[in-house]
Amino acid sequence: MAGVLVGVLAAAAALGVAELAAAVTGPQGAPVIAVGETAINLTPIPVKEFAIAHFGSHDKEALLTGIVVMLTGFAALIGIAAVRRIGYGLAGLAVFAGIGVAAALNLSGATAADVVPTLAGVAVAAGALIVLVRSVRDAFPAGGGAAVPLAGSPPAGGPEPHDVLPDGPYLDDLVRPSESDGAGDEAALESLGRRRLLIAGAGTAALAAAAGVSGDKLLGRFSVASSRAQVRLPAPAVRAPAVPAGTELRVPGLTPFFTPNPSFYRVDTDLVLPQISPENWMLTIDGMVARPLSFSFAELLAMPLTETDITLVCVSNSVGGTYAGNARWLGVPLAPLLRKAGVRSGADQVLSTSTDGMTISTPVATILERPDALIAVGMNGQPLPVAHGFPARMVVPGLYGYVSATKWVTKLTLTTFARQRAYWTQRGYAAQAPIKTESRIDVPRPLASVKAGQVAVAGVAWAPSRGIAAVEVSVDNGPWHEASLAAADGIDTWRQWTWAWDAPSGLHQLQVRATDSTGATQPSARAQPFPNGASGWDSVVVTVT
Numbered sequence: 001m002a003g004v005l006v007g008v009l010a011a012a013a014a015l016g017v018a019e020l021a022a023a024v025t026g027p028q029g030a031p032v033i034a035v036g037e038t039a040i041n042l043t044p045i046p047v048k049e050f051a052i053a054h055f056g057s058h059d060k061e062a063l064l065t066g067i068v069v070m071l072t073g074f075a076a077l078i079g080i081a082a083v084r085r086i087g088y089g090l091a092g093l094a095v096f097a098g099i100g101v102a103a104a105l106n107l108s109g110a111t112a113a114d115v116v117p118t119l120a121g122v123a124v125a126a127g128a129l130i131v132l133v134r135s136v137r138d139a140f141p142a143g144g145g146a147a148v149p150l151a152g153s154p155p156a157g158g159p160e161p162h163d164v165l166p167d168g169p170y171l172d173d174l175v176r177p178s179e180s181d182g183a184g185d186e187a188a189l190e191s192l193g194r195r196r197l198l199i200a201g202a203g204t205a206a207l208a209a210a211a212g213v214s215g216d217k218l219l220g221r222f223s224v225a226s227s228r229a230q231v232r233l234p235a236p237a238v239r240a241p242a243v244p245a246g247t248e249l250r251v252p253g254l255t256p257f258f259t260p261n262p263s264f265y266r267v268d269t270d271l272v273l274p275q276i277s278p279e280n281w282m283l284t285i286d287g288m289v290a291r292p293l294s295f296s297f298a299e300l301l302a303m304p305l306t307e308t309d310i311t312l313v314c315v316s317n318s319v320g321g322t323y324a325g326n327a328r329w330l331g332v333p334l335a336p337l338l339r340k341a342g343v344r345s346g347a348d349q350v351l352s353t354s355t356d357g358m359t360i361s362t363p364v365a366t367i368l369e370r371p372d373a374l375i376a377v378g379m380n381g382q383p384l385p386v387a388h389g390f391p392a393r394m395v396v397p398g399l400y401g402y403v404s405a406t407k408w409v410t411k412l413t414l415t416t417f418a419r420q421r422a423y424w425t426q427r428g429y430a431a432q433a434p435i436k437t438e439s440r441i442d443v444p445r446p447l448a449s450v451k452a453g454q455v456a457v458a459g460v461a462w463a464p465s466r467g468i469a470a471v472e473v474s475v476d477n478g479p480w481h482e483a484s485l486a487a488a489d490g491i492d493t494w495r496q497w498t499w500a501w502d503a504p505s506g507l508h509q510l511q512v513r514a515t516d517s518t519g520a521t522q523p524s525a526r527a528q529p530f531p532n533g534a535s536g537w538d539s540v541v542v543t544v545t
């Protein structure tokens with residue numbers, strides 16, 4: 001038990017001090033974060049799909065919790081080993097240092113400074129381990145192992161002679177008077193030792209807490225919240241057309257037409273959100289261009305801005321899932337920027353790069369065709385939230401986020417699909433990924449219990465860049481009934497739909513399918529999100545009473 005506590009206390013001190021060091025060198029160097037980010041980058045696709053499906057937007061918390069649980073386990077083992085022989089404990093710590101350093105160096109844009117938090121933490125853990133092990137040995141000279149009670153009465157049978165202890169490089173030999181021979185002296189020393197142990201333990205815990213809490217506070221200085229609050233977005237040169245009356249149906253529980261920013265889904269590979277201040281932000285256009293260009297944020301805001309409504313969908317959205325949102329975006333059209341740079345013939349891909357190391361490939365043709373493919377700076381009338389790419393991100397209608405929607409974007413490189421593969425393409429996802437037509441039942445909720453009679457069945461359907469032409473509902477695999485559609489705000493946004501069901505009592509299954517404006521109806525065949533988006537009909541089972 002003593003060993004477990006020693007190890008966990010030393011680990012807590014390490015994490016606290018590492019947090020404090022990270023407050024100086026930058027948040028991504030904090031070892032748990034560095035290890036987590038590296039795990040994300042190394043995670044095979046099936047595990048990632050599992051995590052997204054089962055933890056939803058809590059996948060990051062789940063990962064961090066997992067790392068902390070594993071860390072605590074290893075720390076306990078190190079503590080137990082250290083009480084037996086301090087060298088074993090220190091060797092265990094060295095392994096940790098290795099993992100932390102490797103993870104920190106593996107981060108995108110890693111500098112030598114990013115290994116400092118891990119090294120500082122491990123150095124403090126080594127010190128804490130030495131002091132705590134020495135205190136345990138002074139307090140319980142007889143047992144020396146995991147079976148020794150941490151506090152309370154001496155081991156049954158009274159104090160035992162020192163020489164039962166296995167030989168080892170115990171530091172306590174330096175402090176314990178070797179001439180002590182009487183049993184009384186022995187007992188006095190032990191009770192003194194126990195007091196020292198308590199002090200050492202409490203001291204380590206206090207150090208861990210103080211360093212961790214102040215580190216946390218200091219990390220706040222990396223926040224760009226205040227620069228974001230100062231951003232004033234100019235009025236658009238091209239306004240989005242007014243949303244037609246009847247775009248929003250009044251059905252309780254139905255997804256609103258515009259997704260408020262705080263409830264907009266978030267998908268990215270970051271455990272720590274990039275904090276990019278607009279003063280330091282630059283966008284560069286390079287690669288296969290006649291004239292490489294770069295702009296500051298102020299220069300970007302001085303260009304004519306376009307406002308447009310676009311529904312953004314994640315390729316990881318499963319049938320019936322919630323990784324889709326609709327917003328009014330404000331930004332600079334990409335096409336004129338590319339034309340200004342002069343795209344050289346043969347370039348078919350814009351490879352966009354973010355400060356977090358994400359790379360995303362988008363077809364040049366799509367960008368040139370779409371005047372509303374943007375470098376966005378505004379979302380629903382606000383500067384982009386930090387989680388959604390502040391100060392600037394890409395938004396392109398009709399393409400899944402992983403091939404279009406680069407957040408915290410800083411570079412656009414004109415290249416070819418043959419020559420360069422983006423982050424998710426390297427991991428097996430499709431290089432070209434238009435958003436598939438999808439429809440979702442929002443109400444009634446799955447497994448809901450509803451009263452027999454008129455029941456409003458309602459949801460949303462999307463086919464961005466094609467538009468939704470029809471939505472149909474079927475009960476218990478019966479005939480398809482045409483739902484009524486809300487007014488369309490354009491082809492790039494989702495459409496609400498509703499169908500009045502005369503529900504008989506019993507257990508029933510409702511299914512939905514949509515048809516896009518090209519006349520293509522969603523196929524019933526189920527496909528998983530990997531490698532180019534889920535397909536199939538959403539369904540819910542409800543009890544009618």
Ligand SMILES: Nc1nc2c(c(=O)[nH]1)N[C@H]1C(S)=C(S)[C@@H](COP(=O)(O)O)O[C@H]1N2
Nearest residue numbers: 265266267268269314354358401402405407
């Ligand atoms: N820099 C960066 N941009 C990114 C990602 C990312 O991991 N890093 N994820 C992409 C994916 S997979 C999607 S679906 C969208 C999600 O955008 P949102 O979080 O604003 O909803 O962002 C895209 N842009």
Ligand SMILES: [Mo]
Nearest residue numbers: 314315401402
């Ligand atoms: Mo995504």
